[in-house]
Amino acid sequence: MNLLRKREISVYLLFITSMVFIVQYYLPGFDPLDSLISLLGNWAVVFSAMAMGLGLLNLATNSVRKIQKRSKEWYFDAWLLFIMLLVLVLGGIGGAKDERYLWIFNNVYQQLSPTFFGFAYLYMCSVAVLTFRVANWETALLMLGGVLVMIGNIPFIQVYTGAFVSLKDWIFAIPSRGVFTAFRISMALGFVLIGIRTLLGIERGYMGAEES
Amino acid sequence: MGITDTVRKLLTRRTFVQGMLIILLIIPLSRPLGLPILIGEHSRAFYRIVEELPPNAKILFSQVTPVVLMGDLIPQAIPVTYQLVSLAKERNWKLYFVGIGSPDGILQLIDSEIWATIGWPEEYGLKYGEDWCNLGFVAGGDISWSTFGSDIRAVVQYDREGNNIDSLPMMQDVNSVADFDIIFNNGEYNTVIVRQWGEPYGKPLMLLCLTGAVVQDVEPFYRAGQVKEYLAGVRGGADYELLVNRPGKAIASLDAISISHIFLIGLIALGNVLYFAEKKEKGRNSL
Amino acid sequence: MTVSSDPGMWVAALFIISAYSIIVRDNPFYRLAERTMVGAAAGVLTVQGIENIRKLAWMPIMDGKVVNIIPLLVGLLIFTRISKEYSYLSRYPIVLMLGAGIAAGMVRSIPAEIIKQTTGLFAPIPSGATALDILGLIIVPLFAATTLLFFTYTREHTGGLGILTKIGRYALMFGLGANFGNMVATRTSYVIQPLQVLLYQWLGIRI
């Protein structure tokens, strides 16, 4: 059993699994390999789904600990535990099409998720007010690009003058496109490099370098 | 002291900025100002392409809208789906709905937002399993998209209702993406769908995407001819509501979007005026 | 204006208002909405996970494809994380997942991003091109190359490279600003959607 403890086994297993996917990508149509990668692809999804069990355990233990210690506002943690288990029981047993599960999904989850996500807009504005300053060349360009595009995106402006819309389209077609072309190339190159480092066992971000 | 300090205090107090934003959105949402809008070219072209689809067309609709982004994606899906289901019977179109990678759209939002607004397909004379079907959710990343593309049954054995897909009459001669005539996608995954379904099979792609996605993802593919047409955000949704003559949430929110932009530009201008006022003050104090 | 009588809509409206109440100040109603969000999300994700397990492992096993028992067994190894003694076993399902992701990240991003974006820059000078067209044909590849060079690591940004990366930095800032501006419309709709639920579906305002 202590053979499985060694880190090198994980590195070799990762290398082999990745090579299966890489070889299948460059040499498609080889049936056993095609069915193997779709099998492994499904297994990865099953592992990810089972890992949610660890997530529930983590949330549950944190909540129970706060309830036992009667820490500040422990009753809200009891409520978190209750909601989590309620949704789990209704959806887990009845399936994702269970009436009561859908009631909670439609009236709680589907309403609260966009609301909390919408804070991105509210905070974006309160941050923009403080940072879009003509303090130096760079922030001036940041602001200039932002304001010009915003004007071009105002729906009713387009009725009166097409100038801002065509300026906005030019900004996106030329300067902005050049910059984001480079961002995407650079990011892809970064993915390839971090992939090589991880496959060769140099980069061990997924399990830590030395034996703990 | 005086104005610059009170203005700074206001601009840095989150409650003022965010509170004003909410109020300035509620006003035009409850009493639309009726600001004029110009239907965009992309929206007209999108509408024409759907109108001119040949009879007996097999249409794949990838519904992958996550709940958090429904605000900018569902407004286009409603009028486009309305156009599809209202012409499907007379043109004998077959509508296949599927969701790969993001479960919310295909499992919940299609019922609670789209069918709940325009009515179920059965009200348009369409029969489940013969004219339309919901193939449900397929988990996974790039691999699931490419596998669905080449061999649907490798990743989908049961539709969302749980019956075997071979029991659906409309699935008989449908085995891969090559068997569809046109593909719609409502959600993110724009680059993935071009890579996995557009290029390998050369199928026309119609994207219902986020406003913000146009610049980087959608426009380059549209100009390169890999995407046939696209409808961006609430703005595209409002155009389409006018085109299918079903005014709804999208048109109602356009005035609010205009006000939000104008208010933010005003705040940025105020922030700069404040910045230069402070700089002058600091200059005077240090003399 | 007829207020909705559906209890579900009242629950939705009260939760939306509670969440937005943080804008005024922190309060118990906001705390309730905050914890509900975390609890409901964990529950919903797990239910969707169970659906995946049912569709990808349980039902195929019931259909006779017994090989699908393996992912269930190997997947259980993730829970060894709890025990100090056997926690190393939790690495194995993790490594199998990583294998698929790293390979996809390496091989698929080269044609899709590196090659596609590079060939996207190639464009002939159209006949009867205006000065603006030609300016555009120069700026796009210039900004692309200079911003790409901005991410060079093993050479100091001085001399010729310094000038190019300075252009890249200014182009980068302008491009970021433009993208910021373009996101305002998308993000406004993230707040408009819950407000429309409150105004139209809860309060029944007709427009």
Add this chain to the structure above:
Amino acid sequence: MNDLTGFLFLLLILVFYVYTYWTSVKRNRIPHFRSLAGLVALEEMVGRATEMGRPVFHSTGLGTLYSSGVGTVLASFVVFSEVANKCAQMNTELIVGIGAAEHIPIITALAEQAYAVAGVPENLNYNDLVFLGGTQSALVAAIMEIMDSRAPSSFLVTGSYGADIATYGGLAREYGTLSLCGTTNTYQYPYAVAAYDYWLIGEDFLAAAAVISKDPVQISNIWAGDLFRFTLCIIMAIGVILSWVGYNITQYLTM
């Protein structure tokens, strides 16, 4: 053969890597390495928390391990293990927000290892390895709660996120915490640059591991990337100029 050009490009990067590895490791000629402001700030961020006696809060983000964006998740883990090492050495309270459930085993192992290497395994508080709920909105809610109840003095947001990056930047400014953002989501760069004190965007973030470790084997990998970058710029220049005069070499790049 599918995607021959992509394969040749990958081969080219590997060839460069053999050359740079051989030069820097065997002949000990290590190139000068540009430092990244974001990584230099890690020291200051943990130090400030130690002085003020308040915790460091690091949210490592979402992202499934089996999708092509896993590079971002791995880079987030690398930055985290560096933060954990510093917190263990300086005995600073560390709170970790784990976005995706499948990250829990990895983050726990990295934290255990950091405190073991620092010789104080008993200082690791497992209760502060907090799962945040798994979806973007749950992260927003859970992070707002932690920022309010624990009032950290340094706040790191690394890994894969969506629009919520702007929310965390706004929160950091509101609570006056020193903040760093590490992401590859190009849509979020404007918010990383505008709202955070420090940022690692795109390739800077993915190269963080090599910059932190200063290990010649890792640095030569980044050096190989630079050589490929210069080659690509040359191909780009040639292709663009040829395309101006009407000769498009795309077919040679998409074999």
